Amino acid sequence: MKKLLTLMTLGVLCGCTQPEAPSSFSLSPVGYDSLAGWGxxxxxxxMPLLREECHRLTQLPPETLLGGSDAITYGRHPADWGNACTALATATDAKTYLETWFQxxxxxxxxxxxxxxxxxxPASLTRGGEYQTPVYGRPHDLVRAKATNGQMVSGRWVNGQFEPYYDRAAIDGGALEGQGLEIAWLKNPIDLSFLQIxxxxxLILPDGGQVRVSYDGRNGQAYVPLGRVLVQQGELPADGVSMDSIRNWLETHPDQMMSVLERNPNYVFFRRDDxxxxxxxxxxxxxxxxxGRSVAVDRSLVPFAMPLWVETKLPYGAGQPATWDHLVFAQxxxxxxxxxxxxxxxxxxxxSAQSIAGNLHEHGRMVLFLPRPPAESAAQ
Known part of the structure; x- marks a missing residue:
């Protein structure tokens, strides 16, 4: 989703303390018989997902860096996938194919x-009635430039000077009005905030039709989790932060809603996606x-396209979370x-997707499937 790029997780939403994330890893080969639920x-x-991945890889120059830690010695470039993708063309059984071509x-x-x-x-493509909150497309004056420290930053040029772009409060106050950037209208700022997260x-239109909007940039301002704001203000307990609790607080405190939303100066822009x-x-x-098959990863450690074996639990509802062991793809x-x-x-x-995503914060096991070098796959 090119999410904030992709969608923010519960941790970003609430500012919760998460487990310390190791910045690197060492890889040790394991057998398929060690994977819980593999059979x-x-x-x-x-099979169709593997074919789609290979199709995408063939669209890229062979030397493209897909990402990944230096610990990954094979599989960081489309060229490394050439033999595996060629073999996929005649493969009929995904289990045999994976066990042959991936370690x-x-x-x-x-x-x-x-x-x-x-x-x-709920949304409307025209303004009227209860639909008064605009969904803005990317402004024409929003640009990226290199800062003095070499990092790319977002902002705008004003009289020859590069300045930070308008923050949420300024945009809510009308800074972008009259530019024709509105691509839809929502019922309230809460819906907009969660869409941006x-x-x-x-967007579900009044006639039942649907229109997808996708990420098309942000203003470059720092992201401040709403849950953190409400915890700091004593409005929510630290262990009681969720998408539902935040939305409920905002809806039941209309007099404070905008001031809390604007504590997060970050603002996301969209484009219509047909x-x-x-x-x-x-x-x-x-x-x-x-x-259930696509995951967002840290690309500096795990390359795009990499199959990952996941062993964890999913919060399906009442009772204990259900064990979930499946192959997913870094996309x-x-x-x-x-x-x-x-x-x-x-x-x-x-x-259902919203409920699972909003309540998923589980430990587990992750196993990377690296394509085998040609000699190794031939021996296998």
Whole structure:
């Protein structure tokens, strides 16, 4: 989703303390027999996903850096996937194919999983009635420039001087009015804030139609978690922060709603995305995200396209979280997804997806599947 790029996790939303994320890992080869639930995986559903990944990889120059730690010696460039993708063309069984062409590696660190989803929000393409909160497209004067420390920053040029872009309060106050940037209208600023946190969403129109909007940049201001603000103000307990509790507080305190929302100066802009609504939004790797199969990772440690074996639990509702052991693919990134063993699972769209994403914060195991070098795969 190119999320804030991708959608923010519960940790970003609330500012909760999360496990210390190791900045590197060492890889140790393991056997497929060590993977819990490997024999029960839905291998038939993996074939089209593997083919889509190989198709995406063939669109990139062979020397493109997909990312990844130096500990990963093979699989960081599309060229490393050439033989595996060629073999996939005639493969008929995903289990046999994966076991032949990929070697599982333990990361040596405990994994930590959160979730993100694509929200569905009531909206109108024209202003009127209860639809008074604009969804803005990217402003024409929002640019990126290199700061004196070499980092790229967002801002605007004013009389030859580069300045920070308008913050949330200024934009709420009308700084962008009259520029024709409105691409839709929502019922309230709370819906807009949560859409911006996720980085993409489906707008449900009054006639029942749907329009997807996707991330198209941000103002460059620092992100301040609303949950942290409410905890600091004594409005929520530190262990009681969730998407639902934040929304409930904002809705029941309309006189304080805007002042709290504007404590977060970060502001996200969108573009209309006319892609296939039967699929998920595009991730940073350029592929449509698949619920339960796409994850956001720290690209400095895990390359795009990398298959990952996940062993964790998902919060499906009442009772204890259900064990969840599945193969996923590194197809997205996120501002808060940092460190080895850190991943954000895309859960899809709708009420169930929102519930799982909002309550997923579980430890677990992560195993990387690296493509085997040609000689090794031939021996295998």
């Amino acid at each position: 029960q995986e839905d291998f038939a559903s993996l 599982p590696y333990e990361t040596g660190t405990q994994a930590f999983y959160t979730g993100y989803f694509e929200p569905q929000i 996720q980085g993409s969403g489906r 892609g296939n609504l039967a699929q998920g939004p595009k991730g940073a790797f350029g592929m449509s995200l698949t619920a 997205d990134i996120g501002t808060d997804i940092k460190g080895a063993g850190r991943a954000d699972l895309f859960t899809g769209w709708g009420a």
